[in-house]
Amino acid sequence: MFDAKELVRKAIEAKTKALPTYSNFHVGAALISKNGKIFLGANIENSSYGLTICAERTAVFSAIIEGEREFEAIAIAGDSEDYISPCGACRQVLMELCGKNLHVYMINQNGEYKQTTLDELLPYSFNKEFLT
Numbered sequence: 001m002f003d004a005k006e007l008v009r010k011a012i013e014a015k016t017k018a019l020p021t022y023s024n025f026h027v028g029a030a031l032i033s034k035n036g037k038i039f040l041g042a043n044i045e046n047s048s049y050g051l052t053i054c055a056e057r058t059a060v061f062s063a064i065i066e067g068e069r070e071f072e073a074i075a076i077a078g079d080s081e082d083y084i085s086p087c088g089a090c091r092q093v094l095m096e097l098c099g100k101n102l103h104v105y106m107i108n109q110n111g112e113y114k115q116t117t118l119d120e121l122l123p124y125s126f127n128k129e130f131l132t
């Protein structure tokens with residue numbers, strides 16, 4: 001079992017790596033694999049706004065290129081009063097690469113968090129089964 005509080009701390013730490021040049025909204029993510037490795041992510045913005053990438057996707061892509069394929073949980077830290085909620089694009093990508101049982105910890109600007117699962121965040125998702 002992983003240490004949820006440690007994962008939350010890592011996501012908050014990852015927020016310092018964000019490059020939110022246009023929105024000034026810092027987001028950090030920490031993704032833990034089944035074998036206990038933690039991968040950090042942060043949002044990186046671009047002057048061509050649509051090329052911006054979210055913290056969740058930088059974390060999961062970084063894990064994938066390191067050879068990880070099985071994941072336990074992701075913690076996401078935002079600058080907002082309310083608990084940050086992953087965008088629709090990230091929900092879809094996390095569903096594809098981490099699966100519906102992924103635990104999701106959504107953290108507010110005070111470091112408090114709320115826990116859910118990807119299945120709760122993205123019910124009836126489109127997935128590779130539809131393509132077979």
Ligand code: THU
Binds near residue numbers: 025044084087
């Ligand atoms: N953002 C994330 O990194 N993750 C989320 O879950 C929500 C939004 C980023 C994208 C953009 O850089 C900034 O937050 C404002 O939308």
